[in-house]
Amino acid sequence: MNSQTANTEVRVRFAPSPTGKLHVGGARTAIYNWAFARAHKGTFILRIDDTDPTRSTEENTQIILRAMRWLGLDWDEGPDVGGAFGPYKQTERLDMYRQAAQKLVEEGKAYYCFCSQETLDAARKTAQEQHARFQGYNRACRGISLDVAKERIAHGEPYTIRVKVPLNRGDVVVHDLIHGDVTFNARELDDFIIFRSDGTPTYNFATVCDDAAMKITHIIRGDDHLSNTPRQVIVYEALGAQVPVFAHLSMILGVDGKKLSKRHGATSVEEYRDSGYDSEAFVNYLALLGWALDGETTIVPKDVLMQKFSLEHISKNPATFDPKKLDWINAQYIQRLSDNDFAHHVLIPELIKAGLEMPKATNACTDSGTGDVAEGAGEAMDIHESDVSACFDKRPSWYLLLASILKPRTTLAHDVVEKARFLYQGKNLCIDEPSLTKNIYNNESAGASLKAAYAALEEVNDWTSENIDAAMAELPEKLGATKRKFFAAIRVAECGNQVSPPLGESMELLGRELALFRLKNALELLEAHKS
Numbered sequence: 001m002n003s004q005t006a007n008t009e010v011r012v013r014f015a016p017s018p019t020g021k022l023h024v025g026g027a028r029t030a031i032y033n034w035a036f037a038r039a040h041k042g043t044f045i046l047r048i049d050d051t052d053p054t055r056s057t058e059e060n061t062q063i064i065l066r067a068m069r070w071l072g073l074d075w076d077e078g079p080d081v082g083g084a085f086g087p088y089k090q091t092e093r094l095d096m097y098r099q100a101a102q103k104l105v106e107e108g109k110a111y112y113c114f115c116s117q118e119t120l121d122a123a124r125k126t127a128q129e130q131h132a133r134f135q136g137y138n139r140a141c142r143g144i145s146l147d148v149a150k151e152r153i154a155h156g157e158p159y160t161i162r163v164k165v166p167l168n169r170g171d172v173v174v175h176d177l178i179h180g181d182v183t184f185n186a187r188e189l190d191d192f193i194i195f196r197s198d199g200t201p202t203y204n205f206a207t208v209c210d211d212a213a214m215k216i217t218h219i220i221r222g223d224d225h226l227s228n229t230p231r232q233v234i235v236y237e238a239l240g241a242q243v244p245v246f247a248h249l250s251m252i253l254g255v256d257g258k259k260l261s262k263r264h265g266a267t268s269v270e271e272y273r274d275s276g277y278d279s280e281a282f283v284n285y286l287a288l289l290g291w292a293l294d295g296e297t298t299i300v301p302k303d304v305l306m307q308k309f310s311l312e313h314i315s316k317n318p319a320t321f322d323p324k325k326l327d328w329i330n331a332q333y334i335q336r337l338s339d340n341d342f343a344h345h346v347l348i349p350e351l352i353k354a355g356l357e358m359p360k361a362t363n364a365c366t367d368s369g370t371g372d373v374a375e376g377a378g379e380a381m382d383i384h385e386s387d388v389s390a391c392f393d394k395r396p397s398w399y400l401l402l403a404s405i406l407k408p409r410t411t412l413a414h415d416v417v418e419k420a421r422f423l424y425q426g427k428n429l430c431i432d433e434p435s436l437t438k439n440i441y442n443n444e445s446a447g448a449s450l451k452a453a454y455a456a457l458e459e460v461n462d463w464t465s466e467n468i469d470a471a472m473a474e475l476p477e478k479l480g481a482t483k484r485k486f487f488a489a490i491r492v493a494e495c496g497n498q499v500s501p502p503l504g505e506s507m508e509l510l511g512r513e514l515a516l517f518r519l520k521n522a523l524e525l526l527e528a529h530k531s
């Protein structure tokens, strides 16, 4: 089946319930809706389904909006931006649902039901005991005339509103772009409640009222909603609205084949954001959970996704969320950055967040109205572009050199912090104990190596990595030491561990004075250790 109705503008929506944070599964649904709208030059709508008052919170709504912004999924209609079909929060649309339900009652397509919970429970129990084929609501109130019902309501009797499922309706066939035609036995559909006795609409009613009113053409959502769909089709038919095209997405499983949950690690978008993932890499990875560009391409940037995404290429098999693959994709995105972008968008913001670089004295909290927040900045601390630039401008070539050596060693943004920390410890370098013992205390060439390096480097005035490397290149041979032992001693003296970035560049970044100080300091530690 073609996913696009000829000559109809595509209108899709992502409709999260703010009962929690935005999770990986919801984010993938949002990405597919967004990409589908963009690929078809359609409209992407964000609607907040907050009709469950006990579980929906404004705080969760804000968390979801923030996550959507971080993912870069801009919406054309919805909270904050408005639109011709608003409001876009269900709690602000209650009157519309009420009017729609009343209209259905007046038209004889829905009816007032006065059955109490006890009555309903008792009827269900009897049906179960009798192994009745139909165990749903027994339609006891379907025959009550509207006048009588209105009188009972006027006398204060509590009521719900139920839709009248046409008795001769036949099976409901949901045409699903991913699952094909899914047939539901109409006899198993009872006259379900569309309005509760507390005056709130049920999900199946509110969602259809909105999807119809907002002229949604395609419903792309998780397949946990597939079982709701026949009821929603009944509501569309009662409202006289066109049934949209459905695409129910398969579940996302963890690597152990079980439904993705907390047990598998982070599940909310904000956890990934705070862990230092690049939002575009994250979107790329989630997009591939069930969709493929061509079966082999793994790097699908957003501009490609928004041109090429199509519902025809979605698998109906469950997708597996593999954190290792996500990390790999993230590293690919980092490697694609220029050193300058890496410095501005990854390195310096992370160093500021870690407190290694200080933002300008006064503006950390005060210019928050400017909106100039650096990309990728976390919620815990908004990093302003002006702070990043101020930092960079103090020593641009220093940052570019640091970026060039750290970028190839970075998978997640905050990896840079530990790798760069030794540059910020001045004369109080924190030396890793096992490295000190192995490479300096128990290294018979350490003393001679440190002394020789000091003497050679003292002669270097133009302090560049090339000159530093050149000054040390011949020393191991001269000392009769192995290169490995020689450089291990110098590396630990300068960087505090054995896994630092390349030595020459690291020492250039430290600067001549500090690099020489650290050699001497290591020598003193060694002598103190010996005595």
Ligand code: GLU
Pocket (backbone or CB within 6 Å): 015, 016, 017, 049, 207, 220, 221, 225
């Ligand atoms: N509000 C529903 C949810 O968060 C989505 C409903 C729908 O997409 O129809 O699960």
